[in-house]
Amino acid sequence: MASTTALFTGLSGLISNSRRLDVIGNNIANVNTTAFKSNRMTFTPTFSRNFSLGTAPSENTGGSNPGQVGLGVTVAGTQRNFNNGAIGVTGVATDLAIEGDGFFIVNQAGSRLFTRSGSFIRNPENDLITQSGAKVMGFAVDDQFNVIDGDLVELNIPVGTMTLAEQTRNVIFNGNLNASGEVATSGSVHTSRAFYTDAAGTTPVTAATDLTATDIYVSDGAGGFTLAFEAATMAAGDSSITIAGVEKGGKDLGAATFAISATAVEGTDGFGTTFGDYVAFLDEYLGTDSTSIGSVSDLGGSITIDANGAIVVTGNEGEVQALDIETGDITVNVPGAGLGNPLVMTQIADANGESVRTSFVVYDSLGTPLTIDLSFVLQGTTASGGTTWEFVAESSDNDATDRLLALGEVTFDSNGRFVNASNQSFSIQRANGAVNPLTVNMDFDSGTDAVSSFTDSASNLAAVFQDGSPIGTLGSFSIGEDGTISGSFTNGLTRTIGQVALAKFSNPEGLVDAGDNLFGSGPNSGTPLIAKPRDFGTGRVVGGALELSNVDLSQEFINMILASTGYSAASRVITTTDELITQLLALGR
Numbered sequence: 001m002a003s004t005t006a007l008f009t010g011l012s013g014l015i016s017n018s019r020r021l022d023v024i025g026n027n028i029a030n031v032n033t034t035a036f037k038s039n040r041m042t043f044t045p046t047f048s049r050n051f052s053l054g055t056a057p058s059e060n061t062g063g064s065n066p067g068q069v070g071l072g073v074t075v076a077g078t079q080r081n082f083n084n085g086a087i088g089v090t091g092v093a094t095d096l097a098i099e100g101d102g103f104f105i106v107n108q109a110g111s112r113l114f115t116r117s118g119s120f121i122r123n124p125e126n127d128l129i130t131q132s133g134a135k136v137m138g139f140a141v142d143d144q145f146n147v148i149d150g151d152l153v154e155l156n157i158p159v160g161t162m163t164l165a166e167q168t169r170n171v172i173f174n175g176n177l178n179a180s181g182e183v184a185t186s187g188s189v190h191t192s193r194a195f196y197t198d199a200a201g202t203t204p205v206t207a208a209t210d211l212t213a214t215d216i217y218v219s220d221g222a223g224g225f226t227l228a229f230e231a232a233t234m235a236a237g238d239s240s241i242t243i244a245g246v247e248k249g250g251k252d253l254g255a256a257t258f259a260i261s262a263t264a265v266e267g268t269d270g271f272g273t274t275f276g277d278y279v280a281f282l283d284e285y286l287g288t289d290s291t292s293i294g295s296v297s298d299l300g301g302s303i304t305i306d307a308n309g310a311i312v313v314t315g316n317e318g319e320v321q322a323l324d325i326e327t328g329d330i331t332v333n334v335p336g337a338g339l340g341n342p343l344v345m346t347q348i349a350d351a352n353g354e355s356v357r358t359s360f361v362v363y364d365s366l367g368t369p370l371t372i373d374l375s376f377v378l379q380g381t382t383a384s385g386g387t388t389w390e391f392v393a394e395s396s397d398n399d400a401t402d403r404l405l406a407l408g409e410v411t412f413d414s415n416g417r418f419v420n421a422s423n424q425s426f427s428i429q430r431a432n433g434a435v436n437p438l439t440v441n442m443d444f445d446s447g448t449d450a451v452s453s454f455t456d457s458a459s460n461l462a463a464v465f466q467d468g469s470p471i472g473t474l475g476s477f478s479i480g481e482d483g484t485i486s487g488s489f490t491n492g493l494t495r496t497i498g499q500v501a502l503a504k505f506s507n508p509e510g511l512v513d514a515g516d517n518l519f520g521s522g523p524n525s526g527t528p529l530i531a532k533p534r535d536f537g538t539g540r541v542v543g544g545a546l547e548l549s550n551v552d553l554s555q556e557f558i559n560m561i562l563a564s565t566g567y568s569a570a571s572r573v574i575t576t577t578d579e580l581i582t583q584l585l586a587l588g589r
Contacts, residue, residue: 005049005071006577012072013570016043019075020563027551028560035097035116035517036549037080040559044076082508085550087542093477094120094128097547100539102502105530107154108134108518114503114528117517119546128155132516138483139499139532147484147499152530155498157485159474162497164489165367167435168468171360172443175461177376177453179387179416184317184353184377187288187301190325190345192311193219195275201225204309207276211260216275218342228342230334234260238335240268241278241343243285245329249320249357251373253403254396256285269401279303279311284402286323287394288316294409294422296380297390313345316392318355318377354378356459360466364434367471367491370397372426374442376410376461385414387453391421393442399431410444412453418445469493479543483533502538503528 023041030036051067087097096104096118103114106129113134120128120136128136135154139147195205196217205216212235218228233239244255258281259265262273270281288301301316315323325345332341357375364370375392382388393406408423421444427437444451449464472491479485483500505511510525521528533541 003577004581005069007574009070009072010570010573010577012046012074013573014567016073016075017563017567017570021560021567023078024556024560024563027556028553031549031551031553033517033549034119035085035547036551037082037085037116038549038551038556039078039080041078042076043073046071046074080509080511080513081550083550085548087545088548089545091544093479093544094122095544095546096120096479096500097542097545098502098533098539099542100502100533100537101508102504102531102533102538103508103519103528105137105152105501105503105528106130106134106518107137108132111520112137113514113518113520114511115518116547118541122157122159126156126158126161128157130516130518132518134516134518136500138485138501141496141498145495145497147496149532152501155485155500157474157477157487157497159477159487162474162487163471164469164474164491164493164495165363165365165471166467166469166493167365167438168362168440168466170441170443170465170467171362171463172446172449172465173358173374173451173461174449174464175356175358175451176416176456176459177356177378177387177389177412177451177461178354178456178459179381179412179453180455181354181378181459182352183380184299184351184355186349186352187299187315187317188322188324188347188351189315189349190313190323190347191306192343192345193221195228195309195311195342196225199225199227204307205275205305206309207274207279207305209275210273211275212262212273216342226342229332233334234273237261240265240333242331242333243282243329244331245326246286247324248286248315249318249322249355249375250324251357251359253285253287256281256401258282275305275311279305281401282311282313284400284404286313286315287392287403288314289392289404289407291407293390293407294388294411296388297407297409298379299377299390299392299407311343311345315351316377317351317379318353318375319351320355320357320375321377321392322351354459356461358461358463360463362428362438362440362466363468363470364428364430364432364438366432366434367469368430368432368434369470370395370428370438372405372428372440374461374463376459379409386419387412389453393426395428398428400429410451416452416454418450418452479541481534481540481542483541499532500541501530502533502541503530504536504538505529 020041027038048068048070054066055064057063137152138155140153197203215231216229217225220226239260241258246253256269259268259271261271283303292298299316302314330343355377361369372395376389379390380388389410394403406426410421411419425441427439430436469491472489474487475490476488485498487497506526510522511519512522514520
């Protein structure tokens, strides 16, 4: 007898296989979707009708099994395959793939979602986002470009807008100081004409002579005297002395102005009213020094007013410290007076001594370039062997008047090797808002890069390494295996500007599909573990690549044939049952 139960059983087969075709069709449709995870449907039989639950064996019978007739099939559930897809290289910096079990973390309208698709782009605000606009999450960096762990933020990569400058902290030197050179004993000497406080030339000036209160006379070179500085004119103000074109070891020291005034004058490098003030200014401008450093070092440089009232400029020892002061290098600016130039300097001695100078550039915290001159002057040799040198660090870029930055004594042993230095740093004053002072360490003995003192034809010295840089703009970036975003700046620096974070679930099959290749946490997915790539099994990140779909087309075609066959067979059950019911009804006519 035909049964209507068979109709419903066949119908359940139609419904289940058609739903399986839905899943197969979705898989095939997403065969080229980035990081798509294929899905499969599993079936389970519905309840069965029990004719008998069966009987137990007895002495006379062997027992019977249950008598049951199934009532069809139903969908047991779907299971997503989270196995990794193949990696396809794209070369696009914002494209990322994961080799492992992790998920990218994104923020979509305030909701935290997860994705395997790393086809990211940057929006006009330089945020890293998905194709649907969700913002990628990761770890930020502090002011020192150290990653801040644990605090998820929206990643921002400001290419073309982020700027960076770094102050110099260390400089390494290499070279050789000629051990057989002449020991320095004197510097260059220049002297001016004699100055007097009376027209008769009987009272030489002193350091305390006030230019605004006392008329100053100078020898005219022919046995007479002429007015050099008129007190009334100097007291009226706007008088100054400008120095420009003076050379030190062949290097121009730049221009500086001394204002004849009792108070500071903006735009000048020094001020004062006495000859002593001017001498002190000249000493700082020329960088002369006679400080005793270490055991034997003393450059012997000074600027004094001798007993005859003449200014005597004694340069530092060493040929690279020799001063060249020409007549036109010093100009007295006295409005309306027209007194000419009474400060004519005449050289009467040359500098001697083996010496060498190198120039290099350092940067303050704002990226301002500052030129530093470092000179070494041979100061002595010892009976047991070895040489002693004094170094001088100076700069015309110092925001203080004094160009002299640091002095130190450096000794070498009988094998020409560096022994020690009394000082290996210098400080330069900054008045531009940068870190003040800028202190830089100098390394004269850094492994393969070291300063030595062997016999040679001449000394040579160079700065072979320095940190710090001028201002630079973020030009490009790359993302490493650990998710670190490394920014390359136009000034040559590379800094960490962020780090991509990954999430891992104990049961990723429990995630809820939220569309747009995104997933949300589900009741059975577990709590996400947030970590850096390569930690806790999250996997490594591959930059410039995308994970492909893991759909296996050949398997999907087989599944489609099976689903189609199952659907046809279920429809055949319905057709056959319908024929039987029709014949049954025909018997009653």
